[in-house]
Amino acid sequence: MAYEETSSLDLYxxxxxxxxxxxFLFAIRRMAAAGVSDAHAANAMLGAFGRGYRRxxxxxxxxMLELARASSRKILVAPCCCARMTVDEATxxxxxxxxxxxxxxxxxxxxxxxxxxxxxxxxxxxxAVAQSFTDLGRPLDLYSGG
Numbered sequence: 211m212a213y214e215e216t217s218s219l220d221l222y223x224x225x226x227x228x229x230x231x232x233x234f235l236f237a238i239r240r241m242a243a244a245g246v247s248d249a250h251a252a253n254a255m256l257g258a259f260g261r262g263y264r265r266x267x268x269x270x271x272x273x274m275l276e277l278a279r280a281s282s283r284k285i286l287v288a289p290c291c292c293a294r295m296t297v298d299e300a301t302x303x304x305x306x307x308x309x310x311x312x313x314x315x316x317x318x319x320x321x322x323x324x325x326x327x328x329x330x331x332x333x334x335x336x337x338a339v340a341q342s343f344t345d346l347g348r349p350l351d352l353y354s355g356g
Contacts, residue, residue: 221294230348273335
């Protein structure tokens with residue numbers, strides 16, 4: 211994952227609605243910037259999910275590592291303070307939103323994002339994250355903004 215200054219990013223996508231979506235995006239941004247063991251991301255998950263925070267936290271960590279491993283290109287992520295999303299972040303959000311209901315379309319989206327047809331592991335991780343958020347009452351809805 212690449213963490214770059216906002217001036218070099220295409221930030222035309224508005225932030226997603228819903229607490230679960232914003233939490234997911236925050237965790238992605240924190241882990242991209244500070245590594246998968248980031249304490250701020252873990253604390254946000256603890257605050258949102260209580261005692262059940264470990265499952266989505268571990269799954270997001272696995273998802274981030276798999277995205278980094280499988281990608282043949284840089285995935286651009288904006289800083290946490292940014293009120294808009296990069297195209298890559300929006301693609302991840304969209305994929306997470308449809309991963310459970312429409313896996314074929316989600317696979318195409320994530321393959322395009324990674325620039326590789328070897329995206330099945332990444333899709334499986336995204337599906338696991340989406341299912342854990344849904345099970346804990348914070349579903350990741352399809353991002354359909356702008």
